[in-house]
Amino acid sequence: MRAEKRPDAPATLQTALAQHQAGNLSQAEALYQQVLRGEPRNPVALHFSGILAHQRGNPALAVELIGRALAIRPEDAEAHFNLGAIFQQQGELRAAVRSYRDALRVNPDAAEAHINLGNTLKDLGEVDEALACYRKAVSIRPDDAAAHFNFGNLCWDMGDPGEAAAHYRSALRIRPEFADAHNNLGNALKDLGDTGEALACYRRALSIRPDYAEAHFNLGNVLRDQGDVGEAFACYRRALAIRPDYADAYSNVLFLHAYHGSLEPQEYLALARGWEQACIPERERQAARERVFRRSPLTGRRLRLGYVSGDFRTHAVSYFVEQLFTHHDRTRIELFAYSTSAERDAVTDRLQALVEHWVPSAGAPEAVLRDRIDADGIDVLVDLSGHTGHNRLGVFARRAAPVQAHYLGYFASTGLTEMDYWIGDDTLTPPEADAFYSERIWRLPRVWVAYEGKADAPAPARRAAADDAIRVGGFNHLGKLTPAALALWAGVLGALPQARLLLKTKALAEAANRRRILDAITAHGIAPERIELRDISLTPDWSSHMACYHDLDIALDPVGGIAGGTTSCDALWMGVPVVTLMGDRMASRMTASMLSALGHEEWIARTEREYIQIVLDLARDAEKRNTLRFSLRSQMAQCPLCDAGGLARSLEDAYFEMADRWQRRRTDEHQR
Structure with missing residues (x-):
């Protein structure tokens, strides 16, 4: 979105556009107003006044002014494009799609409009249409690095790192100093198992842009996986110095401390409590404390239970979760699964078949996902991630359900004020550990997980070694x-x-x-x-x-x-x-x-x-x-x-008791 000189514009408007392009917004605004006083229906002045309003943080006025310009000159592809960009930035994605399509109706060869339309459709989950947009953009401008870059992003989101890497490399052949492409190529190569080249990509991105928080973060992830904990910590801290509200980087600092026990438990808890202060705006934390839920009593109906995870795929968490989903009693439980990662495999397919409501949630804004969960009428919402990858703790911090609990996926307190319970057992979380959690510990009367011993596992056998060494x-x-x-x-x-x-x-x-x-x-x-x-x-x-x-x-x-x-x-x-x-x-x-x-x-x-x-x-x-x-x-x-069936019954009893306690508290509050 930019102001450009128009050779056909009158002199005053030419000067306004030049001032706008130079970043002199006050002078440009005064000149646009001067033009509009003489020509109230000048579409160029209206259009670029709208752009200026958006730059000044007034998107509503921007939409109004550009809309007036388009009413006068509906064949202005650039105005349609800029209106779409404003809608996209405001999260009004359907409106953005309409505007980008209007721009392409006027100018079918506008590669940038195809790219932005593809990005918007991707965010809406309309992947096939997004792919078509990127292909069209690349065919129009094969030397457009941004088109290849966005095409690569979608391929990566769809779980095709090989195709993604090819597009990132195409982008880099065109723009060798494209830091974002170096970073994302690193992500694709990491997924392909080439961590050495991934490290080189992240370091190249940082040599171009030293304040690139995401590249510091990604570099830290590879170093962490290689066991270089000290350097991983340093990378995450650099990312947080650049972006103090970088939730994933903060989570990874917590993860490493919890993983390696490098803090005393009370020190860890203090750091974990700081996550929501750093990453969730105060107004949203206050709104979470004030949220009111309306749920009917559980008598005579099933409990609506939601699990949130980024690990509904081949992963240790899903190994245990699959048994739980299999054994949940559908006469007691209506089961929802909110999958927060775009990665899918055969395990994902099996898990999806086991639940009544499968909700793909990768990329959904946290407020949007929170509202979806509330609209689903969830009684008990269970986090299976903690401070691990693809977590949506921001949804829990914004309070998406009357009862919220963590189970299974993490190994320390989440630190969240709005996380009510942490589910463990007497050995895992003994009473003396209570002081180390922001949540209330809910101890199951049995071991907290269940293992499926597969009958088709190889039979135990004596070691056929060439020596007697243990x-x-x-x-x-x-x-x-x-x-x-x-x-x-x-x-x-x-x-x-x-x-x-x-x-x-x-x-x-x-x-x-x-x-x-x-x-x-x-x-x-x-x-x-x-x-x-x-x-x-x-x-x-x-x-x-x-x-x-x-x-x-x-x-x-x-x-x-x-x-x-x-x-x-x-x-x-x-x-x-x-x-x-x-x-x-x-x-x-x-x-x-x-x-x-x-x-x-x-x-x-x-x-x-x-x-x-x-x-x-x-x-x-x-x-x-x-x-x-x-x-x-x-x-x-x-x-x-x-005994997975016994675990499911034990957890169901816990969930019902948690929900009953919430209902009783709500009743008591209403009677005061």
């Missing part, structure tokens, strides 16, 4: 292999001179990650030949991955960060005992909760020395390990950890 280790995410964990495991190897350490995770495909892990362990005097590092190249499917547990004798739960979840359950299902160190934070107690449900508290250590001793005792008792190899699966199948 194999200890695990298959956890690289981020869980903290310096504290590697040091403790080096201590295990020191106490078991014949043992070997087996670690397997996707990120070990990268040489830099392998070197870092080897260096960290060998620094404690462990010979490198005692360490075996595997990536996923030899285990392309779930069954071959699970068969790798045949090579493991004792699973070592990570310490110094987050304990195992799904990985601990997988090991146990394959007959491998898991040794864990239970700390005072929820993040370090997940495996302990599972082992308690299984009846194997003897594998829960309270100190590092005890951890090593438990491993030693198991290593020295081959007969016991052999018995466990073939009995643990049946033990699990009969314990609460594998």
Whole structure:
């Protein structure tokens, strides 16, 4: 949206346009008014007065003035385009679409109008039409970097990083200094697994634009995934210095602190409480406190339950959620799922088939999603993300339902004033942890999750090794292999001179990650030949991955960060005992909760020395390990950890009680 000289305009109007183009808004405004006093129906003066009004923060006046100009000269494609841009910026997307289409009716070859129409249609979820717009823009102006860039953005949003990368590269061939394209190419390459090139892209973007908050953030994400926590923190802090209200960067700082236990619990809680102060305007927080919900009593009707997550896809959270969705009692519960990520896969399809109401919510403004949830009449809204990727905590902070709770997806307090409950169990969240949460802890009378032990998993089998060395280790995410964990495991190897350490995770495909892990362990005097590092190249499917547990004798739960979840359950299902160190934070107690449900508290250590001793005792008792190899699966199948139906009933009872408490409070308030 810009003011340009019009050769056919009278001299005063030419001067006004020149002043406008130079940024002298007051002088331009005075000259436009002078023209309009003499010619009240001058369409050019009306049009550019409208642009000026928009620049001055008065969109209503801008729409009125440009509308008057178009009533006089309806074939002005530029005016239609500028009106569409104003509507788009104000969130009036349908009106923007009409204006852009009017512009293209007059000038079908206006590439910029095709681009903006595509962007607007994308925001409306009309993906096929948006793609057609971008294709048209590229065909009109194949040397238009913005057209390729926007085409790439849509491809990435649709889950096609390869096609997205091709368009970003086309944009960069045209504009090598296009910082946004370097950044987004980095995102696509990261999704394709090329983290080395992704890092180079982010750094190139920052060399062009050092104050590019999103590039600092994305660089931090890759460094975090590579285990370089210190540099990741630095990147997030740089992003926040540029944009103090950058909610995702603030969330990632919280995530890292919670993940690595780098703050005392009360310090973490204070920082978490600051998230909404930094990221949610005070007027919206006040409005959340004053929101009034009208819900009929639950007597005689089903409870309307909503789950919000960015992980309704192949992800550890969905592994547990799928069992829950399967077992929720539809005579008691009307189930809604709000999916906040555009990523889809076969797991997404299965989850969608299990719920009555599937609501794609990726990209929806938080106020819009809040209002949609309220309109759906949700009684209890459950967050499954916390401060992890694709979270919509801003929706919860704005209060979308009478009762709001966090469950499963995070390992510390959200810090939100409007999050009523945090769902755990007696081991995961003991009473002494209450002071570390802004939410009220709701303890289930059983283990807080349920694991589906798949019948088609490979049968447990004795390790067919060429030597008698005990194999200890695990298959956890690289981020869980903290310096504290590697040091403790080096201590295990020191106490078991014949043992070997087996670690397997996707990120070990990268040489830099392998070197870092080897260096960290060998620094404690462990010979490198005692360490075996595997990536996923030899285990392309779930069954071959699970068969790798045949090579493991004792699973070592990570310490110094987050304990195992799904990985601990997988090991146990394959007959491998898991040794864990239970700390005072929820993040370090997940495996302990599972082992308690299984009846194997003897594998829960309270100190590092005890951890090593438990491993030693198991290593020295081959007969016991052999018995466990073939009995643990049946033990699990009969314990609460594998009772998904029981978990669903327990959670449903909790949700009804939460809703009843809210109804009683509302009744009491009305009677005062």
